[in-house]
Amino acid sequence: MRKLVxxxxxxxxxxxxxxxxxxxxxxxxxxxxxxxxxxxxxxPHFYNxxxxxxxxxxxxxxxxxxxxxxxxxxGLATSWKTIDDKTWEFKLRxxxxxxxxxxxxxxxxxxxxxxxxxxxxxxxxxxxxxKAIQKIDVVDPYTLRIHYAVPYPLAPNDLSTIYIVSKKVAxxxxxxxxxxxxxxxxxGRYKLVRYVxxxxxxxxxxxxxxxxxxxxEKVTFKxxxxxxxxxxxxLSGDVDAIEQxxxxxxxxxxxxxxxxxxxxxxxxxxxFNFDYLERSSPFITxxxxxxxxxxPLLDLRVxxxxxxxxxxxxxxxxxMEGQAIPSGQLVSDKLFGFNPALKPEVYDPEGxxxxxxxxxxxxxxxxxxxxxxxxxxxxxxxxxxxAQMLSRVGITSKVETAPMGPYSARASKQEFSFDMVGWGAxxxxxxxxxxxxxxxxxxxxxxxxxxxxRYSNPKVDYLIQQAIQQVDDENRxxxxxxxxxxxxxDLAIMPIHFQFTMWATKKxxxxxxxxxxxxxAFQFRPVKGNPG
Amino acid sequence: MLVYIIRRSTQxxxxxxxxxxxxxxxxxxxxxxxxxxxxxxxxxxxxxHAIAALGLDKPLWxxxxxxxxxxxxxxxxxxxxxxxxALGLILERMPATLELAIAAMLIAVVLGIPLGLWAGLKPxxxxxxxxxxxxxxxxxxPTFWVGLMLIMVFSVMLGWLPSNGRGPTTLLLGLIPVSFLxxxxxxxxxxxxxxxxxxxxxxxxxxxxxxxxEALMQDxxxxxxxxxxxxxxxxxxxxxxxxxxxxxxxxxxQFGALIGxxxxxxxxxxxxxxxxxxxxxxNLLDRPVxxxxxLVIVTLVILINLAVDVLYSALDPRVRxxxxxx
Numbered sequence: 001m002r003k004l005v006x007x008x009x010x011x012x013x014x015x016x017x018x019x020x021x022x023x024x025x026x027x028x029x030x031x032x033x034x035x036x037x038x039x040x041x042x043x044p045h046f047y048n049x050x051x052x053x054x055x056x057x058x059x060x061x062x063x064x065x066x067x068x069x070x071x072x073x074x075g076l077a078t079s080w081k082t083i084d085d086k087t088w089e090f091k092l093r094x095x096x097x098x099x100x101x102x103x104x105x106x107x108x109x110x111x112x113x114x115x116x117x118x119x120x121x122x123x124x125x126x127x128x129x130x131k132a133i134q135k136i137d138v139v140d141p142y143t144l145r146i147h148y149a150v151p152y153p154l155a156p157n158d159l160s161t162i163y164i165v166s167k168k169v170a171x172x173x174x175x176x177x178x179x180x181x182x183x184x185x186x187x188g189r190y191k192l193v194r195y196v197x198x199x200x201x202x203x204x205x206x207x208x209x210x211x212x213x214x215x216x217e218k219v220t221f222k223x224x225x226x227x228x229x230x231x232x233x234x235l236s237g238d239v240d241a242i243e244q245x246x247x248x249x250x251x252x253x254x255x256x257x258x259x260x261x262x263x264x265x266x267x268x269x270x271x272f273n274f275d276y277l278e279r280s281s282p283f284i285t286x287x288x289x290x291x292x293x294x295x296p297l298l299d300l301r302v303x304x305x306x307x308x309x310x311x312x313x314x315x316x317x318x319x320m321e322g323q324a325i326p327s328g329q330l331v332s333d334k335l336f337g338f339n340p341a342l343k344p345e346v347y348d349p350e351g352x353x354x355x356x357x358x359x360x361x362x363x364x365x366x367x368x369x370x371x372x373x374x375x376x377x378x379x380x381x382x383x384x385x386x387a388q389m390l391s392r393v394g395i396t397s398k399v400e401t402a403p404m405g406p407y408s409a410r411a412s413k414q415e416f417s418f419d420m421v422g423w424g425a426x427x428x429x430x431x432x433x434x435x436x437x438x439x440x441x442x443x444x445x446x447x448x449x450x451x452x453x454r455y456s457n458p459k460v461d462y463l464i465q466q467a468i469q470q471v472d473d474e475n476r477x478x479x480x481x482x483x484x485x486x487x488x489x490d491l492a493i494m495p496i497h498f499q500f501t502m503w504a505t506k507k508x509x510x511x512x513x514x515x516x517x518x519x520x521a522f523q524f525r526p527v528k529g530n531p532g
Numbered sequence: 533m534l535v536y537i538i539r540r541s542t543q544x545x546x547x548x549x550x551x552x553x554x555x556x557x558x559x560x561x562x563x564x565x566x567x568x569x570x571x572x573x574x575x576x577x578x579x580x581h582a583i584a585a586l587g588l589d590k591p592l593w594x595x596x597x598x599x600x601x602x603x604x605x606x607x608x609x610x611x612x613x614x615x616x617x618a619l620g621l622i623l624e625r626m627p628a629t630l631e632l633a634i635a636a637m638l639i640a641v642v643l644g645i646p647l648g649l650w651a652g653l654k655p656x657x658x659x660x661x662x663x664x665x666x667x668x669x670x671x672x673x674p675t676f677w678v679g680l681m682l683i684m685v686f687s688v689m690l691g692w693l694p695s696n697g698r699g700p701t702t703l704l705l706g707l708i709p710v711s712f713l714x715x716x717x718x719x720x721x722x723x724x725x726x727x728x729x730x731x732x733x734x735x736x737x738x739x740x741x742x743x744x745x746e747a748l749m750q751d752x753x754x755x756x757x758x759x760x761x762x763x764x765x766x767x768x769x770x771x772x773x774x775x776x777x778x779x780x781x782x783x784x785x786q787f788g789a790l791i792g793x794x795x796x797x798x799x800x801x802x803x804x805x806x807x808x809x810x811x812x813x814x815n816l817l818d819r820p821v822x823x824x825x826x827l828v829i830v831t832l833v834i835l836i837n838l839a840v841d842v843l844y845s846a847l848d849p850r851v852r853x854x855x856x857x858x
Contacts, residue, residue: 034696038812040613047613048571122585123569123612127578175615197614197624198812199698199804224696224802225812228680233802236687236695405817409563446575 031216031509031524034224034233034242042195043178044163044186045116048124053161054518055201055221060163060186063090063109064156068514068523069334070267070428072156076104076164076187085151085471090159092142096210098166100185105141111167119175129158151469153476157427189214189522199223203521214522221521234259234504241505243519247378250321253504263323263500264513265332268424269433270324270376272386272494273453274303275417283368283417287396296361297417303491305355306418309393310386311347316497319381323500329484330425330433332498334515337430337480342488344495352393364394370411371420373401377499383420386496411452419452422499426516430480434464438487455492537838544834551830552603555823556596564588565612565817586612599823608827609820611813618820622806622828627708628698629805632797633790635712635725636732641783643729644736651737652744653767663737670734675793679727679800686723694720696802724801728794732786739782743775750774776847784840788833 037051044056065075077090096104116130132152137145146155166185173183184192189211190203201221205214222239224230227246233239245253245261253261274297275281281295296302312326326344331337356364367390371383380401387397401407411419425432440456441448447461448454460483467479487493501517505524512523566583574582583589587598602609608618651660687695699720701709711717747753748771756766795807802808806825813821 041615043615046615047569048574049569049613120585121610121612121615123566123582124571124574125578125582127581128571128574131578179616196804197621198809199802222697222802225808226799226802229683229696229800229802232680232683232688232695236683236691238687238695238697403815405565405568405815406563409567412567443576446577449575449579 029217030220031218031241031521032220032222032239033519033521033524034222034230034239035519036225036227036230036244038198038223038225039195039201039221041175041179042181042184042192042201043119043175044165045112045119045126046122046175046178048126048128048161050517054520056163056186057188057518057520058190058203058219058522059184059188059192060165061096061104061188062160062163063092064160066160066428066516068264068512070425070515071334072160072428075160076109077159080156082471083145085469086148088146088148088152088155089139090144090146092144093210094142096187097208098169098185098187099191099206099208100166100169102166102168104164104166104187106138106144107141108167109144109164110136110138111170112164113162115165115170116162121175126162129161132158151471153468153471153473154427154429154431157429160428161426190219215525216521219521231504234506237506240509241503241511241519241524243501243503244377245502245504247321247323250323250502258507260505260507260510261502262505262511262513263502264515265325265334265498266424266501266517267332267335267426267428267498267515268376268422268517269327269330269332269498270379270382270420270422270496271327271437272418272420272496273411273416274455274491274494275414276454276456277414281417282415283370285366287363287365289366292365295417296359296365299359300490301355301359302361303494305352305359305393306390306395307345307491307494308348308355309352309395310345310389310494310496312344312496313347315382315385319378319385320497320499323377323502324497325500327495327497329488329495330423330437331430332515335425335428335430337434337477337484339481339484341481342485344497349389349393356394361394364396366396366398367418368398368400368416369418369420370407370416371399371401372404372407375404376422379420379422382496386420412450414452414454416452420496421450421452423450424517428516430484431464431468431476434480434483434487435468438483438492439464453493455487455490457486457490457492460486460490460492540834540838544831547834548827548830552599552823552827553596555826556599556819557592559817559819559822560592560595562817565819568817569612599820603827608824611821612818613813613816614818614821618818618824619828621809621821622825625804625806625809626828627710628803629791629794629798629807631710631712631721632724632728632794632803632805633787635721636728636790637783637787639725639729640732640736640786644733645740645779647733648737648740649744649767649772652741652748655741655745664741667734667737670730670737673730675727675731675796676800678730679724679797682723682727683800693723698804724797724803727801728790728797731793732790735782735786736779739779740775743778744771747771747774773847777844780843780847781840784836784843788829788836791832792829 039051039055041047041052044060062075063077064072067073076093078093080088080090083089092106098104113130116126132148134147134149139145169185170183177183179195181192189206189209191206193202193204195201203219205217224233230242231246231249234242253259275295279295280291280293284292286292316324316326328344329339329342369383369387371379373380383399387399390397423433423437435447436450438460439447440461441451441454463479463483467476467483470476470479503511505511508526509524510527566579570579570582599609611618611621614621647663651663654660683695686693697720699711699717701711702713704710711721753770756770794805795811798805798807810825
């Protein structure tokens with residue numbers, strides 16, 4: 001009995017201690033966010049990498065910003081227009097100050113754009129967004145004219161990725177100078193306080209920001225890659241919000257009144273590539289294990305059969321726990337170029353078998369499906385589900401997955417027959433997947449850079465080429481929709497779904513979710529009601 | 533002694549050289565980091581630019597010689613993803629891992645040896661049996677699971693300890709950032725260190741127990757008792773000193789392993805150490821960091837082993853270092 005009393009006291013003491021332990025840090029002016037991936041640098045031009053850009057969004061500003069639905073809105077530029085098909089004019093906002101007090105003018109913009117290709121030792125520059133620029137004229141300190149060699153409709157989209165640094169501070173600055181904070185001077189909503197490599201990034205609000213001031217004064221991004229540890233940090237109150245909560249904990253997050261789960265359809269489509277090479281495809285054999293003398297995937301009926309055999313709603317509901325919507329095209333409905341006429345393929349296993357029989361494979365064939373492991377939400381499980389569904393219509397399927405590094409190295413060399421990958425249309429337009437995934441591979445023009453299956457259709461190429469040089473928005477929309485329609489009729493690639501991006505916050509904190517998957521501190525805000 | 537140390541150093545250099553070659557070729561064989569690193573929007577020409585910027589367009593042997601030439605002057609190249617020196621990156625993270633490993637080893641020694649001694653002296657008692665049963669748990673439970681359970685209990689349910697990270701650090705001797713000097717830092721350290729120590733506590737318990745068990749049956753212990761020495765002196769001096777040699781060996785070996793195994797604990801507790809850096813670098817095929825990390829670890833292990841050997845001769849005068857082969 002005595003022991004019981006003691007235990008009860010201990011528990012009471014523990015409860016008090018826990019209440020005390022949770023009290024500090026929960027101040028209303030501070031926000032602590034756990035993010036899932038490492039930030040490798042603060043230099044906004046060093047490496048075009050999602051987590052780096054996510055931090056740069058806070059410290060630096062851009063000419064054009066993206067709203068949560070990936071629509072362009074004025075940033076440092078108050079307006080932009082075409083002078084002719086090859087020339088764009090941007091009007092800059094007046095009176096914008098860098099956090100060191102200097103004024104931001106057209107010279108800083110020119111300097112930033114020119115700095116992009118010069119950053120050394122980079123594994124991936126921002127040059128895809130600047131290399132089409134032929135020359136930049138500074139008309140006056142608040143007006144820029146950008147000249148392109150060809151008709152170029154995507155100038156504002158491109159410039160929505162380029163962060164503007166201070167010419168005065170960043171001249172001669174190295175990437176290390178940005179990391180140490182010395183050169184990390186921007187005009188964004190936050191200022192860098194400290195960057196601890198692999199651990200955390202501390203920011204403080206820039207009270208001189210030209211736009212709406214963000215609600216939280218101090219922000220700490222903690223890097224917690226392990227999803228269970230990230231979840232634990234939220235549960236224990238060590239952080240106020242996390243990105244990418246583990247799928248296994250979604251049910252708990254939805255039911256627990258202490259937390260809020262927010263999700264939004266992402267700009268990322270998950271899809272499969274078909275092998276389009278005229279060869280005996282490396283991972284397809286006849287039912288008896290002998291190689292086939294021709295590649296069955298070249299037959300549209302076989303591709304159609306595969307697409308019909310896949311139960312997309314089941315994948316979205318079961319595998320993804322409802323955090324995806326089936327897709328029949330390249331971009332989701334909020335993005336420019338979405339074609340409302342294209343619906344996801346209807347699940348029809350009988351129709352699939354019939355098509356296979358018509359194509360000369362009444363008993364199907366053997367197939368090994370390849371996919372990445374740990375790159376996209378539930379990627380391995382999706383591949384396994386697809387393999388089971390294909391096996392049911394006679395295409396006996398095995399699964400092989402590998403981490404993205406070795407996987408993409410092999411996939412990009414056409415070593416697979418049927419493989420899964422994802423694509424985020426980061427410019428907010430269907431032109432991005434069309435030119436990279438669908439257009440014929442061409443080393444010199446840069447078209448079809450990620451066309452792993454080597455699909456090639458001159459008609460689609462022509463439409464894409466027309467679309468990306470069409471400056472008139474209305475016409476371009478129609479062209480992008482037409483190009484997508486042709487590509488999908490051919491099953492150039494086979495879309496599965498658009499995944500959702502998820503955030504979990506504690507009660508009292510609300511996030512406005514984004515299609516571009518960014519976790520931006522200034523889109524969190526405190527909500528009244530019953531906090532904690 | 534001096535000859536011995538010189539011979540050991542020469543061997544170490546050969547080991548380091550062979551290992552750098554193996555890792556270099558191994559990472560090269562996995563694939564081209566650019567496929568992984570570059571933004572997918574980039575086209576083929578930009579891809580080639582990036583490959584050239586990182587020096588990956590040269591043949592493998594040439595890349596290796598560039599690396600060797602730099603390594604001889606202490607320059608292990610720049611990280612592909614961080615644009616900073618690979619060695620600098622590792623040294624920046626090293627204090628965190630060393631602090632964690634030293635704390636874990638201290639916990640293991642402070643708990644493991646006395647508990648093992650107790651179990652060895654009173655093998656039939658309830659306490660002795662409980663200790664032994666507990667040590668089986670320490671051996672068999674996987675580190676990451678125990679780590680998550682610790683977080684669940686002490687951070688989520690009780691709210692006593694922070695669930696992740698290293699907390700604020702202060703400079704020790706004005707040089708090395710450590711967290712154990714402040715209460716807040718210490719509270720961040722307790723759980724990961726305990727988690728990492730668990731296996732070694734169990735190991736030391738078992739080792740000490742069997743050593744003590746054996747020593748107690750030796751004639752010199754009986755003789756010491758017959759002389760009428762106090763129990764404390766018999767155990768503290770005669771038993772403990774004699775069983776210390778295998779324990780020192782294991783502590784030395786395990787300390788090297790702790791630095792390596794810290795990877796799991798570091799991921800679970802988001803501890804910003806070297807192990808986490810290695811995992812991230814492997815995932816990104818960041819070869820300079822991988823090679824530099826392994827070279828640093830091998831050097832550390834070699835140094836620890838050397839220290840263990842020197843310690844031997846201090847503990848057991850019969851061991852002469854100059855006679856040791858290898």
